[in-house]
Amino acid sequence: MLDPFVAVRSDLREEGRELDLLVAELGEEGWAAKTPAPGWTIAHQIAHLAWTDRAALLSVTDATGFAALTAEALAAPGDFVDDGAAEGAALPPAELLARWRAGRAELGAALEAAAPDARFPWFGPPMKAASMASARLMETWAHGQDVADALGVRRTPTDRLRHVARIGVRARDYAFAVRGLPVPDAEFRVELTAPDGVSVWAYGPPDAAQRVGGPALDFCLLVTQRAHRSDVAVTAVGPDADRWLDIAQAFAGPAGAGREPGARA
Structure with missing residues (x-):
């Protein structure tokens, strides 16, 4: 039987890969397409995932850096999510895509190296490494749904x-x-x-x-x-x-x- 921590890391990679396939060939018009989230384009959705992947990476590898990020979030609790998405969405699509891919890879490697029972800080309660991977999968799937809806794509649900x-x-x-x-x-x-x-x-x-x-x-x-x-x-x-x-x-x-x-x- 596959170890649950190994399984969720594999599922997280696959969820990211599936969403990547939806956006990889989009032109500028596609990246600018409106999604069901008010004010958010496809670029905002991917930028948000890139931002939260970076936050997760800091949580796993740099507690001091994550604490600083948390302080920034607490200073502007109503704006930091939208601001992070807007900043990334302003990048050229190729640069945004490359940033998201690099962040996914770095986070995947950090989770590979993490002890399954180690606890890491988050914006809610601290999470174990396996829970962090599950949470990243959840968010990738959810924002991927917004992207799919914007593109009129019906995704096949999986056991993920x-x-x-x-x-x-x-x-x-x-x-x-x-x-x-x-x-x-x-x-x-x-x-x-x-x-x-x-x-x-x-x-x-x-x-x-x-x-x-x-x-x-x-x-x-x-x-x-x-x-x-x-x-x-x-x-x-x-x-x-x-x-x-x-x-x-x-x-x-x-x-x-x-x-x-x-x-x-």
Whole structure:
């Protein structure tokens, strides 16, 4: 059986490679195409990934450098994400692409060298190396979805979504807390139909009273806030589970605005 840390690093490389194929041959007009994220073009999406890959690299290799970056973020909490994306998006597309590729490679090498149980700082709670790799995959997939939507490309979901789904489930309490809402006391049961249409990814006690279910792809779109709840086939049983589907987020930081209903119609 493949070691889980090795598996997630491999999946992260593949997720980056798949997105790379979508943008590698784009001309300037393609890079300037608007994505579903307001004010963000495809260039902004890739620039943001390049920026966060750099942040992750600092976290893994240079704690002092990451602390300085965190201080910058805290100084402008409402702007630093957009500012980082805008700075990269202003580069010539070839330079931006090269920067993103180099950062992915450097981060991959750093994760290869990291001990699986080592903990690294982040903008939310500290993360182990394996969790860092999972988080980078989640963000690559989510921003890759924005790129695919901008290009009118329908991506085939893969088992790599299990990493995104797991983060979404584990971030349940954070989604409540970041909004100042009471965190549910009881665990939920989450049952997701895998991309093969047969397998089920299950989390939480089988006899839990509050439950969530649906296709893994739809759940991942929901927790990364790439689709409104009304546009996905994810269902809830129980008031707390139902509330969770309105506020779910798989990412650290402030609660996102999400997407408008009908945006994926």
